[in-house]
Amino acid sequence: MFNHNATNIAIRKPEASGKFSSKSAWNAVRLKTAITPWSSTIWFKGAIPKHSIVSWKAIINKLSTTDRLSFLNSGQNRRCILCSTEPETVNHLFFNCGFSSWIWRSILWRIGTQRRLKKNVAEEEQWIRDNFTGEGQRTTALKYGFQPTIYHIWRERNSRLFENKVNHKTQILRHVIQDIKVKINDDNRRDTPNDANRKAAHLFR
Incomplete structure (x- = not known):
């Protein structure tokens, strides 16, 4: 001071x-400052930094989507590059886009959840906090699944936009699942393996 x-x-x-x-x-x-309610979903022990940062920016609507950058280029195509049906916004990408919603629904399906997705990523994160607490099998799976889903969707968006490289949604899903399995295995190596982690790993075999 x-x-x-x-x-x-x-x-x-x-x-x-x-x-x-x-x-x-x-x-x-x-x-x-006051602790934000979503901090436990984004900043937790063992989270992958690049996943946390992209997820954090998505929740606070700070990703450089075309709706935020259109003022730089009035002729820019504002359509979502993943589905080509709606203007690209953070709320469209996560998870109103048909491409990204399929990936997230596939993760939810693996933990036994089928439902209507929320209208934006912040509400989706709140749904996770409201419905999954503690350290159970499904909570562990969702905690480790939310961030890599956002990260790999954003990475695919950038790959298509800047490198003209296109991956099928099933390839993106495999990347997400692989990251989830790595995190669960890391936990098992670093800490004493617990029943919740073993069961969560089984969901993504």
């Missing part, structure tokens, strides 16, 4: 235990 009217000195605040740590120093200087 700095005092512009006096000699600057470093101030370190201890934790409740009375001990100093890098965490206590960070808490002393950082700007504290």
Whole structure:
């Protein structure tokens, strides 16, 4: 902390235990804000950073979709490059697009859930929080499935737009499932394997 009217000195605040740590120093200087309700779905132990960042940007509507960039090029085709039926927006891509909704429904089907998808990605994330809590088999599967689904759909969108490379939706689904299996296996290697993880892995065999 700095005092512009006096000699600057470093101030370190201890934790409740009375001990100093890098965490206590960070808490002393950082700007504290309310914890967002979706933080547990996006920022959790073992999450893949690139998956978390893309998912976070999707939920707060900060991905560079064509509706957000159209002011840069008035002649730009605003149609979704995955389905060519609707203008591309974050809410269309996740998961109102026929291409992406098929992938997400396929993940839900593997954990025994069939339902009408929510109208936007933020409501879909809230549905996960409202209906899946604890550390059970289906909760584990959904926690590890939500982010890679968003990530690989966004990656396919960029691949088509910037590289003219097209993958079938079944290939994208395989990539998502592979990432889910890697995360579950990583958990089993790092921690003591638990019944929920074993059962969740079985869902994606």
